[in-house]
Amino acid sequence: MPNTQELQDLTTQVRRDILRMVHKVNSGHPGGSLGCAEFLVTLYQEIMDRKDHFDMDGIGEDLFFLSNGHISPVYYSVLARSGYFSVDELNTFRLINSRLQGHPTTHEGLPGVRIASGSLGQGMSVAIGAAQAKKLNGDSHLIYSLHGDGELQEGQNWEAIMYASAKKVDNLISTIDLNGKQIDGATDDVLPMGSIKQKFEAFGWIAIEIEKGNDIKAILEGMAEAKSKTGNGKPVCVLLKTEMGNGVDFMMHTHAWHGKAPNDEQLEIALSQNPETLGDY
Template sequence: MATIEELSKISSQVRRDIVRMVTAAKSGHPGGSMGITDVMTTLYFNEMKHDPKTWCRCGKGQDVFILSAGHLAPVLYAELARAGYFPVSELGTLRKFGSRLQGHPCVTDALPGVFKPSGSLGQGLSVAAGIALGKKYDGDPTRVYCLCGDGESEEGQIWEAGMWAVHHKVDNLIAFTDWNGQQIDGPTKSVTGLEDLSEKWGSFGWDVIIADGHDYESILNAFALAHNENGKPKMILFKTEMGHGVDFMAGTHEWHGKAPSAEQCEAALAQLPETLGDY
């Protein structure tokens, strides 16, 4: 298990990877990816029971991660590569013809570590809940994790999954939301206001945990609390900042889906220490 200092170093490198990948591809989604990086690093390097050497798409006997907000693919790819699922050099192929790293995850290209294609928002939580129930039927004690966006939570299917998961008591499901208050067209409150997400998930019968998505103690504590086997699915609401780590990308939806120019890339990298070596 990685220490907080190690987690912080990995996150800095992952943010560099994201900026470099999206700049090279000339398109992609850096803002949300950089905002949820600290959580995703904690998930892959401290929280989940997984092993790239024995990974299997069937998901049996291992923790499963489902990316419901598929546009956050850059952070998933960078974490998977840094965790050893495929060579880090492959990160440079993001969004290229023939690459296994498409703009949204695509299982048919068989990228290790990816359980499900995504990109159409709203669907992943349903899949994650189904896998969690399958694990219960199998007597498999491992867990299912699922990342949703707050803008994504404006999709009705998220709330169908919410009801279903409670009905089936899948307390081995740990969903988490990137609660950055932003989505593609602007602040979520100006698109379709979500109001108090904590109250909403609580009223659906979920155990709700609120945490600071840029504070490792808070992230670790949230995951530890979510291990409670009390018959209820868990929703961790991570307060995050879109574009976190680079001053001119932080806190605005403008970087939801835009590639930095070569100059902006250099300026961003100057703010993100290279800790593990660039790909």
């Protein structure tokens, strides 16, 4: 088992990055970003078999696609702290002439990003295509993707979910961030989706649940289980129960911080709850 304290320290630092990035430009999406910090840190540090050097085709390594592109702050922080570009560049988030656009893009050539996302519901199709390219290339590495739960309201997902099982895309692990919230409120209030697990299973997927989606040990165990299920003729989904705004007490248990940045005073409180570990950018 890897050193979870190191992963925890990195997660705390990522949290600080997220908060400082959105605060500086008074825009961006801290809630979902904070909720997925443990997951993305663990994915990039421990789960994925990655090469140090970025190239678009990514042959001979695991690839990750972020479908819910609005959680770009956590994505950028994890990419930078995984060595894809300098952490100093986090300072340019959402600024003019930056590679760190509001939503991720390949357009500015930011290493680590392989597809633009932000307009929701498109990432699973892209991940499936990349997974099928891996099969054609005889590349046994895996494709990982992340999607919001509210995002599943987009119909294209269900086209993709139906296709992936029909075509036995079994080198794909798609994670759904089940935080139960979207921009207008609780998913159950906006558009109740019933059992997402049953829906995936009905569509022929293997569904793995991670009840403690903000617990690094639980993520490690759950993702190891997910990985063990690949290669069996079925796509795998991970239902990751997270807390939006995790790690900042006043941002948790509400959808209010989905797309709102903290003011100076709120930032100070939030940072005090997440003391510097690896050094701020």
